[in-house]
Amino acid sequence: MRYKNYVLICGGTACESSKADEIYRNIQKELEANNVHGETQALKTGCFGFCEKGPIVKMLPDESFYVHVKPEDAKELVEEHIVKGRRVTRLLYNKPDCTTSAVASVDDIDFYKKQVRVVLRNCGFIDPEDINEYIARDGYVALEKVLFDISADDVIKELETSGLRGRGGAGFPTWRKWMFTKNTESDQKFIVCNADEGDPGAYMDRSILEGDPHAVLEAMTIAGKTVGASRGYIYIRAEYPLAIHRLEIAIKQAKEGGLLGDNILESGFNFNIEIRLGAGAFVCGEETALLASLEGKRGMPIPRPPFPAVKGLWGKPTIINNVETYANIPAIIRNGGASFAAKGTEASKGTKVFALTGKIANSGLIEVPMGITLREIVYEIGGGIPNGKKFKAVQTGGPSGGMITSEFLDAPIDFDNLTKLGSMMGSGGMIVMDEDDCAVDVTKFYLEFTVEESCGKCTPCRIGGAQLYHYLEKITNGEGTMEDIESMRKISRAMQKASLCALGQTAPNPIISTLKFFEDEYLAHIKDRKCPAGKCQKMIRYVINEKCIGCTACVRKCPVNCITGEKKQMHVIDQAACVKCGECERVCKFAAIVKN
Amino acid sequence: MAKLTRADLKKIRDAKSKEIRRRDPEGKTTHVIIGLGTCGIKAGARETFDAFLDEVDANEKLQLEVTVTQTGCMKGGCDGKNEPTISVIASGMEPTVYGNVKPDAVKRIVNEHIIGRKTVSDLVIDLK
Amino acid sequence: MHKTLSDYIVDLTQNSVKADSNVIIVSLMEREDGYIKVYIADDGAGMDAETLARIRELLPEDRRNAPVCKCSQPLESSPGSPVPPVSGEKRLQRTGGQGIPYLAELVDKCGGVWDVVSEDGIGTSLFFEINAKHQNAPPLGNLASAVACCMGMEGGFDLNFSRALGDESYSVIRSKAAETLGDLHGAPALAALREFVRQSENELTKKGD
Numbered sequence: 001m002r003y004k005n006y007v008l009i010c011g012g013t014a015c016e017s018s019k020a021d022e023i024y025r026n027i028q029k030e031l032e033a034n035n036v037h038g039e040t041q042a043l044k045t046g047c048f049g050f051c052e053k054g055p056i057v058k059m060l061p062d063e064s065f066y067v068h069v070k071p072e073d074a075k076e077l078v079e080e081h082i083v084k085g086r087r088v089t090r091l092l093y094n095k096p097d098c099t100t101s102a103v104a105s106v107d108d109i110d111f112y113k114k115q116v117r118v119v120l121r122n123c124g125f126i127d128p129e130d131i132n133e134y135i136a137r138d139g140y141v142a143l144e145k146v147l148f149d150i151s152a153d154d155v156i157k158e159l160e161t162s163g164l165r166g167r168g169g170a171g172f173p174t175w176r177k178w179m180f181t182k183n184t185e186s187d188q189k190f191i192v193c194n195a196d197e198g199d200p201g202a203y204m205d206r207s208i209l210e211g212d213p214h215a216v217l218e219a220m221t222i223a224g225k226t227v228g229a230s231r232g233y234i235y236i237r238a239e240y241p242l243a244i245h246r247l248e249i250a251i252k253q254a255k256e257g258g259l260l261g262d263n264i265l266e267s268g269f270n271f272n273i274e275i276r277l278g279a280g281a282f283v284c285g286e287e288t289a290l291l292a293s294l295e296g297k298r299g300m301p302i303p304r305p306p307f308p309a310v311k312g313l314w315g316k317p318t319i320i321n322n323v324e325t326y327a328n329i330p331a332i333i334r335n336g337g338a339s340f341a342a343k344g345t346e347a348s349k350g351t352k353v354f355a356l357t358g359k360i361a362n363s364g365l366i367e368v369p370m371g372i373t374l375r376e377i378v379y380e381i382g383g384g385i386p387n388g389k390k391f392k393a394v395q396t397g398g399p400s401g402g403m404i405t406s407e408f409l410d411a412p413i414d415f416d417n418l419t420k421l422g423s424m425m426g427s428g429g430m431i432v433m434d435e436d437d438c439a440v441d442v443t444k445f446y447l448e449f450t451v452e453e454s455c456g457k458c459t460p461c462r463i464g465g466a467q468l469y470h471y472l473e474k475i476t477n478g479e480g481t482m483e484d485i486e487s488m489r490k491i492s493r494a495m496q497k498a499s500l501c502a503l504g505q506t507a508p509n510p511i512i513s514t515l516k517f518f519e520d521e522y523l524a525h526i527k528d529r530k531c532p533a534g535k536c537q538k539m540i541r542y543v544i545n546e547k548c549i550g551c552t553a554c555v556r557k558c559p560v561n562c563i564t565g566e567k568k569q570m571h572v573i574d575q576a577a578c579v580k581c582g583e584c585e586r587v588c589k590f591a592a593i594v595k596n
Numbered sequence: 597m598a599k600l601t602r603a604d605l606k607k608i609r610d611a612k613s614k615e616i617r618r619r620d621p622e623g624k625t626t627h628v629i630i631g632l633g634t635c636g637i638k639a640g641a642r643e644t645f646d647a648f649l650d651e652v653d654a655n656e657k658l659q660l661e662v663t664v665t666q667t668g669c670m671k672g673g674c675d676g677k678n679e680p681t682i683s684v685i686a687s688g689m690e691p692t693v694y695g696n697v698k699p700d701a702v703k704r705i706v707n708e709h710i711i712g713r714k715t716v717s718d719l720v721i722d723l724k
Numbered sequence: 725m726h727k728t729l730s731d732y733i734v735d736l737t738q739n740s741v742k743a744d745s746n747v748i749i750v751s752l753m754e755r756e757d758g759y760i761k762v763y764i765a766d767d768g769a770g771m772d773a774e775t776l777a778r779i780r781e782l783l784p785e786d787r788r789n790a791p792v793c794k795c796s797q798p799l800e801s802s803p804g805s806p807v808p809p810v811s812g813e814k815r816l817q818r819t820g821g822q823g824i825p826y827l828a829e830l831v832d833k834c835g836g837v838w839d840v841v842s843e844d845g846i847g848t849s850l851f852f853e854i855n856a857k858h859q860n861a862p863p864l865g866n867l868a869s870a871v872a873c874c875m876g877m878e879g880g881f882d883l884n885f886s887r888a889l890g891d892e893s894y895s896v897i898r899s900k901a902a903e904t905l906g907d908l909h910g911a912p913a914l915a916a917l918r919e920f921v922r923q924s925e926n927e928l929t930k931k932g933d
Contacts, residue, residue: 664910
């Protein structure tokens with residue numbers, strides 16, 4: 001069947017929670033009501049990436065891009081766009097500067113212009129709940145190739161040529177993991193997919209699993225064939241219900257179609273994949289802790305070596321890769337490693353998916369070639385900082401990473417450069433901060449997270465993390481001393497050296513990074529007892545100056561009644577009672593209340 | 597679903613990939629739909645069809661990008677004055693219906709609308 | 725009236741496509757004495773008795789009441805066609821356009837015959853024969869482009885076009901053509917198809933001479 005029109009509705013978690021499903025059902029209903037359902041196909045796809053503007057509805061073939069769509073808009077979209085062929089201008093995406101009238105199509109949207117979609121090629125394009133759509137997009141071609149045409153060594157060779165490095169954080173060359181596992185003799189081996197995505201603000205893996213689950217299944221099956229494993233596990237956090245649901249459907253369809261299970265495509269190769277739910281502990285993203293959790297034990301890391309590639313799940317050689325790493329593999333086998341290596345930089349090949357969030361105009365999921373600069377990401381794709389604020393820094397690598405400041409905006413982004421800059425690639429979270437963000441406060445937020453998520457097995461992480469957090473709290477409360485900074489540096493070094501796993505080793509990174517780039521802010525907190533960004537509540541004071549005419553507007557607004565004064569007289573704030581909510585500043589028409 | 601064989605996979609790819617490619621943001625396409633009802637044919641829509649085929653086939657880039665389809669009488673456009681009518685749907689542009697598309701107009705539509713990405717405003721007709 | 729016979733073929737084939745047919749058969753047989761017979765049949769929606777009767781009103785009186793041969797057997801699908809014959813459960817109704825009235829006028833002017841039979845949900849079959857040497861008969865026109873035009877119409881139907889001149893003949897099957905040429909909506913495929921018919925037609929007329 002050839003359809004004349006397509007309506008693609010974003011079915012990622014973000015859009016889904018803004019009623020994408022209802023939009024989908026309403027559009028289906030309207031198509032039928034207008035008797036155009038025979039020539040128009042409505043599909044719910046994976047994430048489009050442009051989450052800032054969701055829910056998104058895209059119309060093809062003319063590529064109209066409708067944003068912030070509500071269920072009740074379905075009628076107008078169908079009657080106007082599909083039936084009459086006229087665009088619904090009020091819902092079309094507008095450029096942030098609003099100088100041009102409605103932007104025409106995806107092509108004209110800056111958010112997409114610089115992106116190169118390899119891993120996300122199917123996200124927002126196919127119906128992830130229909131295996132045939134994946135197959136039609138050259139799905140399972142790579143598996144056929146591996147089953148029938150090329151040897152295990154060829155597979156590893158292609159991976160080596162591609163230069164693919166693990167997308168989960170550390171960037172270990174994938175081919176070497178596979179080779180170790182392949183070369184280790186064992187009666188049983190395992191393939192594990194790490195879908196325990198835990199960095200705050202990161203949702204790359206979730207979106208891939210929601211939008212293109214078969215890519216991961218295919219890659220795991222290829223891994224199984226290559227190293228001689230017959231079982232695979234996907235370890236995914238239970239907080240990702242939609243991704244789990246789509247994976248379950250994908251596994252079921254692949255089994256029914258004979259692409260998983262016994263005697264795959266009559267090749268004699270057997271491979272099964274099971275889903276294992278994690279309870280959302282951050283440390284279980286660490287591979288040895290993840291494997292422990294898979295075995296039913298407490299999710300705690302063990303020292304390496306031996307590496308899981310040699311001695312992993314139940315003591316057997318195990319490949320453990322992250323979701324995005326797997327999602328790259330079918331294309332590498334299909335098109336050859338060289339085509340993958342053509343993108344990116346010398347030591348970091350291919351593309352990387354980032355979750356762009358924080359103080360940025362276009363937040364969302366993006367895929368860019370390695371080596372792109374931060375400036376391109378923040379200003380061209382991300383559309384810059386909203387409300388005319390000044391850029392301060394980007395936190396990459398989540399709680400294990402560090403800040404990249406404006407002087408490094410033009411440094412190419414790849415594994416090694418980010419490490420050199422004192423941050424790391426991590427799994428791909430990118431949080432943008434503007435002048436209103438306090439470096440010390442943000443650091444405290446990350447430490448709070450790592451202290452909370454520490455498994456407690458090793459002392460440096462358990463005690464050191466808590467101590468670091470304690471010092472940060474002292475400083476943001478305005479009680480810090482210069483000795484505290486020194487202690488923090490010492491503890492950080494100890495944690496980096498002595499912690500058992502990456503969680504503890506990298507937990508001090510935000511501190512080291514901010515002490516390097518924003519030492520002046522720490523000093524302002526300690527010496528001047530001031531938070532330059534005005535973020536640390538304990539350190540700010542609202543005072544009323546002589547501009548006050550005694551209108552009493554603030555008195556009426558104050559939730560704790562701490563402002564006193566006669567009508568038409570200057571008022572005063574009782575600092576002891578003030579909760580620093582800032583309501584008085586907002587309500588004052590005479591700029592008589594200031595923060596200092 | 598029954599177990600698939602390699603031949604089945606190929607069949608699914610062949611059958612579905614063309615259809616799915618129409619959604620592909622990378623494979624930019626322009627669809628030209630020619631109204632070939634009795635009225636259109638009488639007004640010379642066949643020559644229009646031929647002219648489109650010639651224009652597009654002569655240009656290697658357009659060969660890959662443009663599809664030409666025939667449909668019956670276009671609802672509402674058929675009033676005995678506007679034929680032959682065609683509709684051009686180019687990605688990123690408002691779907692447009694043109695009237696009185698004789699072979700010389702075909703050249704203009706190909707050059708200005710499909711290549712130049714600008715509507716040929718004097719040929720546009722309004723379908724109501 | 726259309727200008728050429730090819731126009732009639734496109735117009736009438738268009739009706740079959742619109743009727744949601746799975747298989748359409750178009751044949752154009754030209755006798756050496758100059759008589760041309762065109763046969764267009766489909767397994768599409770068909771017409772109900774009332775519509776058919778209204779259309780048959782256009783026939784000359786002596787033919788109008790001739791017994792209608794029921795096409796109770798669904799058309800056999802053409803060789804190589806992936807589409808099985810229809811089950812006859814379609815609800816769509818074939819709507820009469822201007823195509824058949826035009827045909828009636830043509831036949832009337834150049835002294836030929838035509839007829840149409842149809843059954844609701846089974847299909848429609850239509851034929852006409854004219855003397856191409858009659859002074860009012862239109863020329864054959866650009867048959868190559870007409871065939872390309874029919875093949876490129878929107879829909880999942882198969883179309884078997886055959887053309888004979890005397891004892892010589894050639895044919896084009898849509899599904900086969902798509903296999904060799906690729907998407908029949910792409911201009912290169914359609915142009916190649918058009919060229920194939922043009923050459924076949926040249927050879928045919930050469931041999932015929």
